[in-house]
Amino acid sequence: MRDRLARDAGLVQDELDRVIATLPPGDLRDAMGYAVRGGKRLRAFLVMESARLHGMSDDAALPVAAAVEALHAYSLVHDDLPAMDDDDLRRGQPTVHVTWTEATAILAGDALQTLAFQMLADPRVGDAATRIALVAALARASGAAGMVWGQALDIAAESAGTPLDLDQITELQGGKTGALIRFSAVAGALIAGRDPAPMDRYATALGLAFQIADDILDVEGYETVTGKRVGKDADAGKATFVSLMGLDGARAEARRLVTVGIDALADYGPAAGNLHELARFVIERDT
Amino acid sequence: MRDRLARDAGLVQDELDRVIATLPPGDLRDAMGYAVRGGKRLRAFLVMESARLHGMSDDAALPVAAAVEALHAYSLVHDDLPAMDDDDLRRGQPTVHVTWTEATAILAGDALQTLAFQMLADPRVGDAATRIALVAALARASGAAGMVWGQALDIAAESAGTPLDLDQITELQGGKTGALIRFSAVAGALIAGRDPAPMDRYATALGLAFQIADDILDVEGYETVTGKRVGKDADAGKATFVSLMGLDGARAEARRLVTVGIDALADYGPAAGNLHELARFVIERDT
Numbered sequence: 001m002r003d004r005l006a007r008d009a010g011l012v013q014d015e016l017d018r019v020i021a022t023l024p025p026g027d028l029r030d031a032m033g034y035a036v037r038g039g040k041r042l043r044a045f046l047v048m049e050s051a052r053l054h055g056m057s058d059d060a061a062l063p064v065a066a067a068v069e070a071l072h073a074y075s076l077v078h079d080d081l082p083a084m085d086d087d088d089l090r091r092g093q094p095t096v097h098v099t100w101t102e103a104t105a106i107l108a109g110d111a112l113q114t115l116a117f118q119m120l121a122d123p124r125v126g127d128a129a130t131r132i133a134l135v136a137a138l139a140r141a142s143g144a145a146g147m148v149w150g151q152a153l154d155i156a157a158e159s160a161g162t163p164l165d166l167d168q169i170t171e172l173q174g175g176k177t178g179a180l181i182r183f184s185a186v187a188g189a190l191i192a193g194r195d196p197a198p199m200d201r202y203a204t205a206l207g208l209a210f211q212i213a214d215d216i217l218d219v220e221g222y223e224t225v226t227g228k229r230v231g232k233d234a235d236a237g238k239a240t241f242v243s244l245m246g247l248d249g250a251r252a253e254a255r256r257l258v259t260v261g262i263d264a265l266a267d268y269g270p271a272a273g274n275l276h277e278l279a280r281f282v283i284e285r286d287t
Numbered sequence: 288m289r290d291r292l293a294r295d296a297g298l299v300q301d302e303l304d305r306v307i308a309t310l311p312p313g314d315l316r317d318a319m320g321y322a323v324r325g326g327k328r329l330r331a332f333l334v335m336e337s338a339r340l341h342g343m344s345d346d347a348a349l350p351v352a353a354a355v356e357a358l359h360a361y362s363l364v365h366d367d368l369p370a371m372d373d374d375d376l377r378r379g380q381p382t383v384h385v386t387w388t389e390a391t392a393i394l395a396g397d398a399l400q401t402l403a404f405q406m407l408a409d410p411r412v413g414d415a416a417t418r419i420a421l422v423a424a425l426a427r428a429s430g431a432a433g434m435v436w437g438q439a440l441d442i443a444a445e446s447a448g449t450p451l452d453l454d455q456i457t458e459l460q461g462g463k464t465g466a467l468i469r470f471s472a473v474a475g476a477l478i479a480g481r482d483p484a485p486m487d488r489y490a491t492a493l494g495l496a497f498q499i500a501d502d503i504l505d506v507e508g509y510e511t512v513t514g515k516r517v518g519k520d521a522d523a524g525k526a527t528f529v530s531l532m533g534l535d536g537a538r539a540e541a542r543r544l545v546t547v548g549i550d551a552l553a554d555y556g557p558a559a560g561n562l563h564e565l566a567r568f569v570i571e572r573d574t
Contacts, residue, residue: 101370103371114430135404144310180365
């Protein structure tokens, strides 16, 4: 699985670099290229692997995988802004607004979102019906009823000062990080015109396990390894899965969710082996 | 023409309100609804009128017209941010970040862009091929080679402190406001599957005339009428069409462009009468 993950990450990076190179030169393009570098590429791998599982070629999945990573990168660039989470470190590097300016970070994020939708229109992905279905699905997952909704809820909770309970934090996460992870896993089924329900169940569990693991890393991780500030949530008095369930409780829940996710793929048999491994990987990673 | 403009503005407002009402309640949704209120709706009218000119129904054009206005609104919300143009007044009302917070303004802008692409996926617009062509065209017009590129150029010119020359400012405007105006005019031809070239020539002239008129209003307008700060560009020592051509020169160029735009529609005959009037309107308006 890790070989595939690394190989897909390379393919997606090449695709992003190729498309960004077609844009007019300048700070905006440089900041966009900078923002899409690095990262674990879990979302891209989910797109590529779910496409393969449904008998689709890497060539069809690649623009979709690159689109998801462009969209994810836009959300990180905006999330790091001083008016949002005010982070100066991301993936071990200074954030976009630190390297350039806030204005460039706002515009680079805006243009990366546009680029994501542009990439879904790539004819390699499939016929027009497939591509427009992906556009609609990505818009639902990432907009004011999905990812951005989760981010707004997160900001509102922080400024209200009242920590969220477990139901609320699960709902928030389902938007903020869950919606895009679900889109990524479902994309392969959509490209193939197949029922996306099992992939959606898998990704719902995976997304939640991923967020719990993130909260554990925020407590246990090392900044030099994770490439971002640690202890930030605890310092901010923010409710996390760890603060609500305890460290042992959070670890047990993450393991349970991995089992739920793997069970959802039962009908695919051993062909889904890489996705089984990915589910285990997201709770065992150290970055 | 003005009756049609007002009627289309009402239809588009209803469509935007209807779609935004389906989103989860909260500040984010409220800010989005606030951001899409008011405005001249020139872009929406261009979509509706160009669709009618090509024999398409209002029902097919409406989601596209609403999408263009959502996209335009996102660009204004982000453009008004403190890190960008730092405007506290827009369409006669406090800007989104003044009414809510910077974080909400960033997220509301992000979600309005997403909404624009979501609206283009509406089945009323036409078959999947038509819709995906519109997605690709809007992405090209609004992204890092279109509108956002123009905004980045504008910011770069301001911070460099060296005023632009006429060629540079024409190129900048072609991105910042021109690209979306051209998309709007071309959309009707795309919906109908017809050659968009004449509409593109019309809109290129219209967009430039519109920007020249804006620069004239910035010098001559009244804040109470235009609903935004006037004299801002001159105060900032920014090059404008007026500073480069003089007031009389700018007026003459705007009139010349209106003729160029109207001539581009010659093959449509009198059916294009509303678009002729619109071209005259954009240089005679007082807001």
